Amino acid sequence: MSACSGPKIKSELRVFESADELATDLAEYISQLSENSVKERGCFTIALSGGSLISLMRKLCEAPYDKTVDWTKWFVFWADERAVAKNHIDSNHKLTKDLFLSKVPILNSHVFSINDNVTVEEAAAEYEFTIRQLVKIRTVGVSESNDCPKFDLILLGMGPDGHVASLFPHHPALELKEEWVTYITDSPKPPPERITFTLPVINSASNVAMVAVGEEKAMAVHLATAGAGENFDASSLPARMVQPTDGKLVWFLDSTAASVLDVSNGGSG
């Protein structure tokens, strides 16, 4: 692995020769954050995305983590979900259940999946209400800078277009300031209806990890991490808008996703 500080305050880039090496380090990173949060707060709140990220978490289900992580203290959320049935192939919940949740002893009552039996508008409102209740009792922390939830860790994948969670380039959802959770009905990537955390929630987390593998993401990685000119339109690249206010951002990249990194960023490519 080569590591370096990213261009923004409190960000770090980790570049790995292979996706397998990335998966090894990602498991260790998550397990360390879990241990710290359980020590400090008595629980660990983690929000997951879908896509390639979930298979990159595979080493967490193996030794030593299967036995060393305090799974009963985990509270699991989704940074975004597609509006399909929970047993549908496109469901982020199904993917997570098949590849991760079914392999570790996280309590069912600590898994906060998004309702697939109501409209996206209702599901978003219900999910936000649930999170508000958990913030009230401090299972989920609260940001010192605003009233947003402060998840211990939000894990984000990134599409080749730079989308994160279900926040897509130039979408009005990128502008939301008050909402914690919103819905969209016009996703450029199918399925069109989705529920997603807003940027204020993502940027209020204690830790955000951005995970990207594959050459098709190299240009988006470069643009999201490089210094930008004054005229750069941030909304053209949602990943660039991920800038935790008080938390720490770490990028996990394989060598192909890092292949266009600026040398000035310290990226080894």
Ligand SMILES: O=C1O[C@H](COP(=O)(O)O)[C@@H](O)[C@H](O)[C@H]1O
């Ligand atoms: O549609 C989505 O795509 C992104 C990126 O997925 P990837 O397979 O290219 O890594 C994912 O992070 C998001 O959760 C998902 O809904």
